[in-house]
Amino acid sequence: MRHACAALALGLILASAATAAQAQTPPPGRVAGPSFKALDANHDGRLSLDEVLAYAKKTCTEVQPFRIADVDLDGDGRLTPEELKQAGIKGLEQFGTIDVKELDIRGDGYISREDLDEYFRRKHREAFARADANKDGTLTPREFALFRF
Numbered sequence: 001m002r003h004a005c006a007a008l009a010l011g012l013i014l015a016s017a018a019t020a021a022q023a024q025t026p027p028p029g030r031v032a033g034p035s036f037k038a039l040d041a042n043h044d045g046r047l048s049l050d051e052v053l054a055y056a057k058k059t060c061t062e063v064q065p066f067r068i069a070d071v072d073l074d075g076d077g078r079l080t081p082e083e084l085k086q087a088g089i090k091g092l093e094q095f096g097t098i099d100v101k102e103l104d105i106r107g108d109g110y111i112s113r114e115d116l117d118e119y120f121r122r123k124h125r126e127a128f129a130r131a132d133a134n135k136d137g138t139l140t141p142r143e144f145a146l147f148r149f
Contacts, residue, residue: 047144049128052127056123060119062091063089065110065111066089066111130148131143
């Protein structure tokens with residue numbers, strides 16, 4: 001009987017681990033996001049919007065400003081992950097295909113540092129709001145599994 005209980009407990013642990021791993025695996029063509037632990041700056045086991053936005057600001061600085069015409073090779077007003085990759089732009093992969101109008105805040109055909117800052121803040125706020133299932137203003141590790149762009 002003891003062996004059966006131990007086997008059952010081990011099975012539950014492995015199933016939980018597999019489920020957690022699946023929750024952290026990005027869909028095809030998407031880049032894995034940060035871990036809960038990496039964002040939890042004050043180590044309280046919950047993520048505040050401020051912690052998420054601090055991560056967004058850090059991530060944003062990795063993307064360099066660019067001219068849209070140099071990246072949107074087919075001129076369709078949408079930046080695909082392939083176009084971004086071909087142009088050597090990293091850090092926007094997690095958002096999939098991006099509408100230029102959404103990214104070019106000032107509408108001048110150039111993605112500036114200010115445009116990038118605002119885009120990242122907006123996307124992280126939207127993702128946070130969707131993930132905050134109980135609407136308490138923080139994310140638990142379970143809610144964080146829903147934190148996707």
